[in-house]
Amino acid sequence: MSGLKYSKDHEYLRIEGEVAVVGITDYAQAQLGDIVFVDLPTIGKKVTKGGELAVIESVKAASEVYAPVAGEVVEVNAELGEKPALVNEAPLSGGWLVKLRLENPAEIETLMDEAAYDGFLKTL
Amino acid sequence: MTAQPDLEQAPLARLPLDAIHRSLGARMAPFAGYDMPLQYASGIVSETLHTRQKAGLFDVSHMGQAILAGAGAARALEGLVPADILGLAPGRTRYTQLLSESGGILDDLLVTRLPGVEERLLLVVNAARKAADFAFIAERLPQFDFLPLNRALIALQGPRAAGVLGALLPGAEGLPFMSWRAFDEGVSSFFVSRTGYTGEDGFEISMRPDRAELFVKAMLQNPDVAPVGLGARDALRLEAGLPLYGHDLDEATDPVEAGLAWSIGKRRRTEGGFPGFARIGAALRDGSARLRVGLAPQSKAPVREGAILVSQSGEIVGNVTSGGFSPTLQRPIAMGYVAREHARAGVPLATELRGSRIGVDVAPLPFVAHRYFRTDAKGA
Numbered sequence: 001m002s003g004l005k006y007s008k009d010h011e012y013l014r015i016e017g018e019v020a021v022v023g024i025t026d027y028a029q030a031q032l033g034d035i036v037f038v039d040l041p042t043i044g045k046k047v048t049k050g051g052e053l054a055v056i057e058s059v060k061a062a063s064e065v066y067a068p069v070a071g072e073v074v075e076v077n078a079e080l081g082e083k084p085a086l087v088n089e090a091p092l093s094g095g096w097l098v099k100l101r102l103e104n105p106a107e108i109e110t111l112m113d114e115a116a117y118d119g120f121l122k123t124l
Numbered sequence: 125m126t127a128q129p130d131l132e133q134a135p136l137a138r139l140p141l142d143a144i145h146r147s148l149g150a151r152m153a154p155f156a157g158y159d160m161p162l163q164y165a166s167g168i169v170s171e172t173l174h175t176r177q178k179a180g181l182f183d184v185s186h187m188g189q190a191i192l193a194g195a196g197a198a199r200a201l202e203g204l205v206p207a208d209i210l211g212l213a214p215g216r217t218r219y220t221q222l223l224s225e226s227g228g229i230l231d232d233l234l235v236t237r238l239p240g241v242e243e244r245l246l247l248v249v250n251a252a253r254k255a256a257d258f259a260f261i262a263e264r265l266p267q268f269d270f271l272p273l274n275r276a277l278i279a280l281q282g283p284r285a286a287g288v289l290g291a292l293l294p295g296a297e298g299l300p301f302m303s304w305r306a307f308d309e310g311v312s313s314f315f316v317s318r319t320g321y322t323g324e325d326g327f328e329i330s331m332r333p334d335r336a337e338l339f340v341k342a343m344l345q346n347p348d349v350a351p352v353g354l355g356a357r358d359a360l361r362l363e364a365g366l367p368l369y370g371h372d373l374d375e376a377t378d379p380v381e382a383g384l385a386w387s388i389g390k391r392r393r394t395e396g397g398f399p400g401f402a403r404i405g406a407a408l409r410d411g412s413a414r415l416r417v418g419l420a421p422q423s424k425a426p427v428r429e430g431a432i433l434v435s436q437s438g439e440i441v442g443n444v445t446s447g448g449f450s451p452t453l454q455r456p457i458a459m460g461y462v463a464r465e466h467a468r469a470g471v472p473l474a475t476e477l478r479g480s481r482i483g484v485d486v487a488p489l490p491f492v493a494h495r496y497f498r499t500d501a502k503g504a
Contacts, residue, residue, distance in 0.1 A: 033151075033163055033167050033168055033355065034167045034168050034169040034170075034451075036424075036426065036449040036456075037424050037425045037426065037449075039425060039478060055478065057425055057426050057449070058168075059168040059169060059355060059359060059448055059449045059451065060162075060168065060355050060358070060448065061428075062426075062428065081424075
């Protein structure tokens with residue numbers, strides 16, 4: 001098991017203590033196609049669950065990324081400024097988007113584990 | 125991440141080559157009532173670059189093809205479009221626009237005068253407009269035979285296109301730009317024109333739907349050829365500065381402000397005799413209040429269709445009608461309309477994107493130079 005948690009909007013969370021690393025899943029990056037720009041939030045921004053966290057621009061369209069849980073942005077992936085394609089190439093590692101300090105860690109339980117997410121993908 | 129746009133309500137028509145697209149790993153999307161390949165596995169950037177470097181194969185069978193036939197058809201069509209159709213030699217093709225009574229663009233199209241004794245014009249129109257165009261033409265020109273064609277249409281574009289097609293249809297490689305020839309191969313002919321909408325040399329090949337599969341498979345066997353979807357087609361035409369109907373052209377826009385005055389025949393500028401001549405003649409004489417221009421966003425984020433452009437003094441002076449990311453130039457590019465006094469390369473304008481102000485400079489078109497096949501010094 002990867003230990004990742006997933007939302008139905010195709011974001012993932014990797015819990016590192018009180019902080020969650022947030023990115024989009026491999027399925028999501030494939031759906032978006034070639035990513036050319038990632039608009040990341042400012043550090044310190046507080047987001048509610050379901051609120052806008054980032055905007056990913058592919059060649060053809062802009063897509064919003066929603067916060068899977070509430071929290072405060074404590075770090076963003078500055079490498080994406082020069083290399084937005086990292087989200088395509090390594091969405092689960094080098095292509096992460098932001099780190100959130102969790103406001104309510106219990107919210108994690110509302111997300112899917114990997115087996116549930118894989119099952120969810122099969123329904124699409 | 126947001127869901128993909130809602131699917132259209134009406135059932136989607138399938139292309140004759142639908143199964144081939146799916147077997148090539150296409151991601152399909154609804155467009156103009158058709159289930160169309162948006163991109164293949166390699167993606168929009170790679171498909172765009174492949175077309176610029178080698179040859180891209182596009183299924184554009186959703187577009188409308190029709191023949192207008194009968195003595196006097198060329199003169200009669202001049203009553204609907206501003207191009208010189210009477211002066212079109214057999215086997216030659218011209219770009220023009222169907223115009224409304226007020227000179228607005230109802231669609232843009234290619235017109236070819238077919239060789240032969242009978243006076244016949246082959247028309248190729250946009251998919252989203254074909255039903256309306258065909259009804260309009262049949263109603264306006266009832267004395268002629270108007271025959272919509274059920275044929276597949278495949279575009280092969282890029283610097284290697286001539287070599288690829290010439291190997292399958294010998295002689296095609298020598299066809300001049302903007303000309304047309306029928307190749308008789310068995311039971312029905314292939315119509316080949318040296319045209320396209322990418323800025324590259326290339327061809328559009330029309331054939332009976334039941335002949336398309338073998339032909340496309342033969343082209344795809346050549347390692348220089350890759351299938352290319354609608355996403356890259358849009359990027360290519362934007363890089364080439366070519367306007368897209370429904371985005372950069374519409375019924376409110378006349379050909380002069382759209383930067384298409386070059387397609388209005390010299391004789392027709394003085395004679396008129398096409399819809400909207402009062403407006404278009406005045407625009408040719410006095411200039412238009414607004415003009416289509418290239419736009420270079422000074423940002424890493426693309427500026428999209430619908431963005432409002434303001435001048436240095438904050439006055440609204442235009443809007444973006446197409447915008448995206450150029451795979452060839454690796455930066456955002458766009459086109460739109462701006463007031464005449466700002467329609468000069470280098471003029472700094474601005475727009476707002478997600479709360480931030482972004483500089484947008486007026487830029488010359490095309491962004492990527494055209495590389496059409498020219499057989500003489502004058503050009504076609």
